Amino acid sequence: MNDFSYLKPASRQIDFDKFDDRLLLYVLKYELSFATCISCGGCTATCSAGNLTNFNVRKIGLWLRRGETEKLSEEIGKCMFCGKCTLICPRDINIRNVILLIKKRISMLKTEKEMP
Numbered sequence: 001m002n003d004f005s006y007l008k009p010a011s012r013q014i015d016f017d018k019f020d021d022r023l024l025l026y027v028l029k030y031e032l033s034f035a036t037c038i039s040c041g042g043c044t045a046t047c048s049a050g051n052l053t054n055f056n057v058r059k060i061g062l063w064l065r066r067g068e069t070e071k072l073s074e075e076i077g078k079c080m081f082c083g084k085c086t087l088i089c090p091r092d093i094n095i096r097n098v099i100l101l102i103k104k105r106i107s108m109l110k111t112e113k114e115m116p
């Protein structure tokens with residue numbers, strides 16, 4: 001095979017047979033407004049944590065929809081709960097609450113795993 005000197009990016013395709021939607025369903029149960037997110041990025045542009053770190057709140061929504069719980073678990077602690085994202089959102093989504101719900105559910109899932 002010819003070497004064209006570029007790397008093929010890893011597939012981002014979602015396998016819906018293996019898709020873990022527990023976290024997404026939990027968030028939607030208590031913050032249904034998240035279903036109206038249009039991924040405009042307004043929250044990311046105003047995010048206090050994003051100004052100080054590489055935190056990207058729009059990606060948090062994306063990973064939540066893709067069931068990428070491990071990535072969420074690594075990044076979610078960077079949120080400072082200032083609430084600026086909630087003020088700017090054109091869809092009036094309470095993103096601060098979304099983050100809070102993700103944190104709560106991840107810690108519940110971790111506790112469930114640790115239980116015998």
Ligand code: SF4
Pocket residue numbers: 036037038039040041042043044058061088089090091092093095
């Ligand atoms: S500002 Fe609101 S609609 Fe835009 S990406 Fe953030 S949560 Fe979604």
Ligand code: SF4
Pocket residue numbers: 043046047048049050057078079080081082083084085086095096099
């Ligand atoms: S509440 Fe969290 S995600 Fe929203 S703007 Fe503040 S630091 Fe960013």
